[in-house]
Amino acid sequence: MCPVPAPTGGVPRQASLAELGRPLSDLTFVVVDLETTGGSPATSEITEIGAVRVRGGQILGEMSSLVRPSAPIPAFISVLTGITDAMVATAPGIGEVVPTFLEFARGAVLVAHNAPFDLGFLRAAATACGYPAPAWEHLDTVRIARRVISRDETRDCRLSSLAALFGSATQPNHRALADARATVDVLHGLFERLGNLGVTTIEDLHEYSARVSPAQRRKRHLADDLPTGPGVYVFRDGTGRPLYVGTSRSVRSRVRTYFTASEPRTRMAEMVAIAERVDAIECAHALEAEVRELRLIAEYKPPYNRRSRFPERAVYLRLTDEPFPRLSRVRSVGDGVTSLGPFGSAAAAESAATALLEAIPLRQCSTRLSPRRPTAACALAELGRCGAPCDGREGVAEYGQHVAAARGAMTADPRPVVDVLERRIARLSADQRYEEAAGVRDRLAAYVRAVARMQRLTALTCIDELVAAAPTADAGWDLAVVRRGRLVSAASVPRGTDPRPWVDAVVASAETVRPLPGPTPCASVEETERIGRWLAGAGVRLVRLDGEWSWPAHGAIRAARRFDVRFDGGLDSGFDRGFDSPTDTRRGRAPSSPRSGRSGRSGRSGREPRKR
Structure with a gap:
């Protein structure tokens, strides 16, 4: 694939904050604590809300309110919290307190000690008051403490134990505001510990695990100069030998997780210990990254990649060329040979x-x-x-x-x-x-x-040229040029840009293909199937089509749907579903533009067209 220069007026891509990482010191946190009449939002109610708004270690504001429940407070709850029915008799109801809290917490990351408990009650209260259930980004100080604090330091991770460990100025006493203030001190104490371990952004904190060794964490700098957009990354050892090839929509964020998050695959931890550098290839969009990953794995055969290393080992069945043909199991097939496959084993x-x-x-x-x-x-x-x-x-x-x-x-x-x-x-x-x-x-x-797999592959590998566009989350377009089942060019059109000059540029810069013998003459089977899944994605439009895209009207794809057949390696995903593309296969239509380009032949005579 050749890089596609941006047409005049192209807009450079701006990396998102999530890709760059958000420093903990720049974020606003609302530390919240609740007192309730019981342990379940389905059967209990909130009796008190306390919250503290902090940023950069400074307290910006506090909120505290008793809440009048609809039923009496159980006696054992009153003994535990000190909140009685008399105290809440003149307090506002939950319908008055919830809007105040939602405004107080707006734009902040919520923090709570045992966050699932408090957030469960808050979401239930917001829903009961007619508000949509908030999807707060949140931190749980219990969960963080269990990763950072050892049993030698404190016997448990209760709020009182952690407050004593970090020398909190406020003693927790089962009252909402006091407990929230103590949680603020615990949060700052945990942040100090994490900063010494190289965890400085909230993305690092979400991914952090104590099971990552210090030596592994020290290699985090290998991700510093990597691109923030989609691409392929290659881990290499001290001699430059490729160890592992991967892909991600945000290369820097993904590679960083190898050094900050717990990797359940022991082979990956071993690979990271050997790695001395990480190279990256920026890609226009996720499809190009996936295709480049497959090609690099097949070329390098990295020892820590398990899949896609040996596409040449696929097995086919073919009819032999002799007076009385038979089925023969082979590793490759040529043109004009009736074959079935490929099979994984x-x-x-x-x-x-x-x-x-x-x-x-x-x-x-x-x-x-x-x-x-x-x-x-x-x-x-x-x-x-x-x-x-x-x-x-x-x-x-x-x-x-x-x-x-x-x-x-x-x-x-x-x-x-x-x-x-x-x-x-x-x-x-x-x-x-x-x-x-x-x-x-x-x-x-x-x-x-x-049979279904072969028919799907043949449908794409018979097309001389296909240009397609997929909508992006920011209202742009991802473009792909496919020739004989091979991705030969890719580009990403920014939002608000006329896509037609980009289509011309992406076609003009496309790689020239020279077909080889076999059912997939220009690419590996996996590459063609990845392209097929992408083309079947929601909103994908055919811009140009030189040829036809169809399969037999009574082919195996229909039988596969009928029997709910799963394809090897999960490759059924999207490829064998009914299609609802808005583009007629006979006349390509550019996204958000008038008809453009060539016309392909209709596939209606005895064959089932792609469009339904």
Whole structure:
């Protein structure tokens, strides 16, 4: 893929605050504490709210109010908190206090000790008063303390214990404002500890885990100069050898998590310990980043990447080129060869082959047969599972009918196989032979999955050129140029910019492709499938289409939906769904612009078009 220069008037991309990181010292926090009549918002009510607004270690304001509940306060709650029915008799109701608190907390990060408890009551109260349930960003001092404080320092993480540890000027006493003030002191004490560990932004704090070793945390500087937008990152050791390739919508934020967050994969912790530098490639959008990741993994074969390292190991089934063709398991296929796949394993290929052979009597022997030299037939001929071309019972023409049926079931219409196996499943189920029926079902699913996958791949790899646009969250457009199933150019159009000059630029700068033999002539199978999933995303529009994009009207994609077949590696996501693209496949339409460019052929004769 070639980089696309921005047309005149292009707007540079502005990194978001979330990508840059928000320092804790610059944020406003509202530390809140509640007293209630019980432990559940469904059965209990708030009796007191106390909150303190702080920023940069300075107290900006305080709020405190008793709240009159609709029912008497239980006696044991009054003993615990000191709040009695007489005290709240003249207090405002929750409908008067909630608006005041929402205004007090506006624009701040909420902090509470055991935050799920307090936030649960606050959300329930806001909803009861007719306000939408607030989605506050929040911190829980209990959770943070459990990561930072050891048992040698304090026996537990109760507010009273932490307040004593950090020398709080306010003693917690189960009154809302006093407890909120004590929580402020605890929060500042925790921030001091975290600052010594290199946790200075709220993003770092959300990701922080005590299980990250100090040596691992010291490498956090490796992420400092990385781009903040979408791209690919490569961890390398001291010799420059690639260790791991990954992708993210925000490269800097993602790489930073390797040094600040707990990584459950032990191999990743080992990789970070070896890594000495991180390289990054900026990309126009997420699709380009995903495609570049696949290509780099296939090229470098990094030791810490488990998937996508060996695309050449995919398995195919093909019909051999001989007088009496048979199914053969191969690693690659050329042009003009009827094939099925790719399969992730030889076992999956064997299951699909067995399903096809249960319905169509192709020979299963591996001997090369000649119509002029008959040989002895095997047991399958006596069982009616083979027409026995070996001993002359079927000639080339008669056997060719089976080959034609197999070719049609592999490339176009799988119903001859599906119907036969469904009838067999029904018979086995009627005889209560459920385990055998399940085996047939699994083989049928493997076959349908393989045919659908091949048909989806073929639909894209037959298109000479396709230009598509996906809407972005900031009202711009992500552009992609695809040729024969390969992403050859990409760009991101800023908001408020006419996309038409960008379309011309992205096409003009696109990579020239030279097809190679095989079902995916210009890219790996995974790349083509990633592109297909992106094209099936919500709001994606076809801008230009040179050719047709369609699949057989009675193809395996319909059967896959019917059987709810899942595709290998989760690659079914979006690709096999019904499409609702607003763009007619016969006339590409540029996003937010008049019709543009070429027209493709209609795919309506005996085939199911992409648009429904």
